Amino acid sequence: MDIPHQRLVYFQVTIEAGSVRQAAARLDIAPSAVSRQLSLIEEALGAPLLERSRQGVVPTPVGEMLLDYCRKRAALDDRFSETLDAYQRLETGHLSLTVGEGFVGDLLDTPLRTFTERYRGVRLDVNTGSTSDIIEAVVEDEAHIGLMYHERLHPQLRFWHSSRQPLVALMSPSHPLAAVENELPLATLSEHPMALWRTGHGVRQLVDEGFREAGLGQHVTMQTNSLSVLLHAARSELTLTLLPAFAAARELEDGALVARAVDCERFRQAHAHIITRVGRRMPKAGLQLLRHLERWMRAFKSRLVSG
Template sequence: MDIPHQRLVYFQVTVEAGSVRQAAARLDIAPSAVSRQLSLIEEALGAPLLERSRQGVVPTPVGDMLLDYCRRRAALDDAFSEELDAYQRLETGHLSLTVGEGFVGDLLDTPLRTFTEHYRGVRLDVNTGSTNAIIEAVVQDEAHIGLMYHERVHPQLRFWHSSRQPLMALMSPSHPLADTQGDLPLAWIADHPMALWRTGHGVRQLVDEGFRDAGLRPQLSMQTNSLSVLLHAARSDLTLTLLPAFAAARELEDGRLVARGVDCDRFRQAHAYIVTRVGRRMPRAGLQLLRHLERWMRAFNSRAHRLPPSA
């Protein structure tokens, strides 16, 4: 049924007013204009809509059906307006993030908790993945936002924000290199067993590039796809690992691990990135979350890469 909305308004007002003349007065138009619009509806439906009674005009059976339609349509319009208003106030919505595992602790400690407390109607889906998986999720619109470490150029990625987050040597306070002053030469690190991400991970790619540039090979004792395994291995005296400091913020703060800088330009220039797909229109809640992450995550704080005072 293709009847203009304003024409339906004339019909509903006429029924509620009880006469064409009263409806015209409410609408501030001529009675002939109201009659003309009613005739056009009857012509479109092929049935009369109104009949006269002692109380004025009343709807016919078809008129009753149309009146019910008008009221249900008005209720849907009101419901949509309320939903849209709630969405624009960031009270409802759905956002999906795909992030490197190293971001998870940083993400959940404060940023997402405070965001969800403030915007309780916004549902968040958080998934983890490798750098390639993050890029694919963002490019394929499976994720509104991606958090990744070590830049991977892609024509469909928009880099919203970045922060320098050097790759650090993380180890137990009792590790032989823990008390060394200044940045550690790669040659020293190469003499000690290391636990590293599996090949293909963004951090592992950066590690391999740094050692290759220096003409060295890391002494790999363990590789894994789990951040938890890397941190547990680093807390032992047997191995050290290479990660950005934000990935082990809790362990560094409570003293279970220490971080040492590494004398490697590639490691020093590494960055953390917030990415979205080029051309994707972000919902208002998504824009608010982007600003929230930039402000509250250690990974995007310009001071986050500084070593603890004990270093």
């Protein structure tokens, strides 16, 4: 039914007012204009809408159906306005994030907790994945926001914010290298057992590149696809691991692990990134979350590491 909204308003006001003349007075237009609009509706529907009674004009059966439609449409309009208003005030909405596992503790400790406390109606979906998974999720619009580590150029990615987060050596305070105050040479690290991500992980690629460029090999005694395993292995004193400091923020603050800088330019130039897809229109809640993560996450602040 292609009837202009304003024409339906004239009809509804006429029914509520009880006459064309009173409807015209309410609408501040000539009665003939109201009559003309009513005639156009009747022509479109092929049926009369009004009949006269002692109380004034009343709707015909078709007029009753149209009046019901007008009222339901008005209720839908009101509901949409209320929903839109709530959305604009960040009271409702849905956001999806895909992040590297190393970001999870940093993400949940404070940033997401404070965001969800402030915007309780916004639902968050948080998924983890490899660097390739994160890029695919953002590019394919499966995720509004991605958090990833290490440099990775892509023509469809917008690097919303980047922060230099060097790869560091993490170990138990009782590990022999924990007492070293200067940057640890790669040659020294190569002599000690290490627990590392499995081959193919973004951080492992960075580690392999650094050692390969130095002409050195690693003494890898454990490989895993779990951050938790890496951190527990480092705490055991038997091995050390290589990660950005923010991935072990809680363990570093508790003193369960210590971080030592590594003398490797490739490690020093690694970055943490907040990414979105180029050209994607971010919902208002998404823009607010981007600013919130940039402001509150350790991964996007400078950290002091010994050495």
